[in-house]
Amino acid sequence: MTREAIYGFIAAEKTTYPVRLLCRVLQVSTSAFYDWIGRGRPVISEEDLADAYAANELHDAWAEHRRTYGARRLTAEIHDRGRVWNHKKVARLMTVAGIEGIHRRRHGKKRSRVGAGSVAPDLVGRQFVAEGPDQLWVADISYLRTWEGFLYLAVVLDACTRRVVGWAMADHLRRELVLDALGMALHQRKPAEGLIHHSDHGVQYTSIDFGRTLRTSGVVASMGSIGDAFDNAMAE
Template sequence: MKSHLDAYRMAALCAALSVSRSGYYAWLARPQRATDLHDAIRACHTAHKARVGAPSIHAELVGSGLNACARTVGRHMHYLGLRAKGSQKFKRTTDSNHGKLASPNLLERQFEVCAPNQVWVGDITYIRTAQGWLYLATVIDLYSRAVVGWQMSGRIDSKLVCDALQAAILTRGKPTGVMVHTDQGSQYVSNAYRKMLRESLLIQSMSRRGNCWDNAVAESFFATLKKQAIHGEYFATRELAKQAVFEYIEAYYNRIRRHSTVGWLSPLNFENLYYQSLEDSAVH
């Protein structure tokens, strides 16, 4: 049709070919729309440093006002050869052969809570550097999946987890009555850690021995962190690894990365909606 528009009127061509004007213009615009979608997908994939796959990129595009279904985004990513970074298995750092009495499992895999600062989960992982292992302890709020406290050290000891917990306590405004769930690692049954819990009026909960599913949220975060920020990277020093973890947690994960569990919002955006709803309720 396009090649005959100089010789024939649009109405005559549409009638002859049994198509509508709107249908023709929609067909004419498709190549440009596909190009725009490709550009948007590439930009999003690059901005996230190839950390996320089609579901997250789809949520990002919809959030920016681009209308495309998840399957279409996935198909175009496949066409463009774009994919998220792969994952690798990693060893456990838990040492539960300490002979100390573990606290009961109060959480019992109830990973959905209705407000911030009701349940925090903690765990430890390791990062390889040319200077040796670097250990990371985190504290995550189950409500939003935000990392509310974290600490890194070349030593895997009670000070590491105490510093991470202290960071969470200060970041969250010293809340009381929060359940803090971890595995049965020796660091979490240490006198120093338990003293901090008692003095801060926090409640200790522990996974059953050898059962990683009881702390699945903390385990999942570490898997995501390693897939998106650690695997494939070479850290000549512990300091370089610390910088990478800082950038991932503080600049990306908490503020930008969309999480399926919280409606494809970032953890902090999800919390902001909660506090905004409280303000709106108070006004009305």
């Protein structure tokens, strides 16, 4: 992540959190951030600004459909929302927003996505309760718009304490993002075997690497159903 992206994130969030706290968490100098503000933020053209808002709207539609829609289905969805955008514009905005759909084979034998692991059963059943810490963690990915584009945030939340026990930020949606968040949680909490990690069916959480990390750490995977935000409501 570049310094400009970090400063852009701090500028966007400084009305919610203290600047000193954000700078400490993101490991940048407070004075350097204010120097960046003093030099003036990058000038954004009206076209780039319009693209940013359009990409944000497209990202919302994609997230509402569990991050599975590709260009064709997103084009149809955005038409239903009153936007007359053609397939080429939607594909371009998907690149801007870092959106990638899940592709399915039309013919032949079904195959898993490249690099995908197994899908776990729902062990939570919307009952986001735990008798003590480190018995149930819930996880999800969100995003924030910065001056340099979208910044993605992966979090791991303890169901008992409601505390964020692990998090990671990056300018991509690769599986490393959720692995870093999980790694922080495991390092900080050192949970006993049998802890349940609950998430949605995002490709990051169903990846082979993520599943292997859970198993080797003694963590049990759980996933809600596809297309229902209530199955991961606490993290959402």
